Amino acid sequence: MIDISHVSKTYSGKVKAVSDLSLSMQPGEIIGFIGPNGAGKTTTIKMMTGILKADEGTITLNGIDIAKEPLEAKHQFGFVPDNPDLFLRLKGIEYLNFMADIYGVSASDRRARIERYGTLFEMSSALGDKILSYSHGMRQKIVLMGVLIHEPSIWILDEPLTGLDPQSAFALKEIMREQAAAGKTVFFSTHVLDVAERLCTKVAIINKGTILYYGTLDELKAVHPGKTLETIFLEVTSHA
Numbered sequence: 001m002i003d004i005s006h007v008s009k010t011y012s013g014k015v016k017a018v019s020d021l022s023l024s025m026q027p028g029e030i031i032g033f034i035g036p037n038g039a040g041k042t043t044t045i046k047m048m049t050g051i052l053k054a055d056e057g058t059i060t061l062n063g064i065d066i067a068k069e070p071l072e073a074k075h076q077f078g079f080v081p082d083n084p085d086l087f088l089r090l091k092g093i094e095y096l097n098f099m100a101d102i103y104g105v106s107a108s109d110r111r112a113r114i115e116r117y118g119t120l121f122e123m124s125s126a127l128g129d130k131i132l133s134y135s136h137g138m139r140q141k142i143v144l145m146g147v148l149i150h151e152p153s154i155w156i157l158d159e160p161l162t163g164l165d166p167q168s169a170f171a172l173k174e175i176m177r178e179q180a181a182a183g184k185t186v187f188f189s190t191h192v193l194d195v196a197e198r199l200c201t202k203v204a205i206i207n208k209g210t211i212l213y214y215g216t217l218d219e220l221k222a223v224h225p226g227k228t229l230e231t232i233f234l235e236v237t238s239h240a
Helices: 041-048 070-074 092-102 107-120 136-148 166-181 193-199 217-223 229-238
Strands: 002-011 015-025 030-034 056-061 077-080 154-158 185-189 202-207 210-215
Touching: 002 041, 015 041, 015 056, 015 202, 015 210, 030 041, 030 166, 030 193, 041 056, 041 154, 041 185, 077 136, 092 107, 092 136, 107 136, 136 166, 166 185, 166 193, 193 229, 202 217, 202 229, 210 217, 210 229, 217 229
Parallel strands: 030 185, 030 202, 077 154, 154 185
Antiparallel strands: 002 015, 002 056, 202 210
């Protein structure tokens, strides 16, 4: 469960990147976070994960305040950033074991998960190589595997489909559905609106740091009958 209550963030005392933002996300939901470039998506995600501190408001993850209990809150989620260029001098298998060590994953569980996701993402043969030698798509996949290895109850993903080949993108979407079906919360930002339309139980549309809509696609389409999410998105953001 994720609860964001009246959160704001201003840069350099002038630019208000996020303004009085409130969202509540329940277990079993897949929430698509959509908006134009510079709308406040990444800033919101960085506050959710404790990378940035909110100027105002509170963010709780499974009831734990990210500002007051950061370590305990960070154990609740797995985070995939928009830039996968992390720990480049480690080998893929070293990175996965490092992530498993941080979250206390047993030897038997990590072996099973590395085998499963290595096969699923076609990464098994590359795990002995340094991440520095990986393509962008392979780096994205190793970060995803690092999140999956500890099976968090909350997923927070910033543009997770960027750079993935079609097979890996399909595998990721299926995993996201699996996670939600298991009662976990999946929150991801995306520019790919047709993916959001097919995958999400709810969408949050943000522009200029303000939430313009949050709810189900059926509710949104009822207000805009006969239109695709792409058309609705363009109308909503242009009129904001």
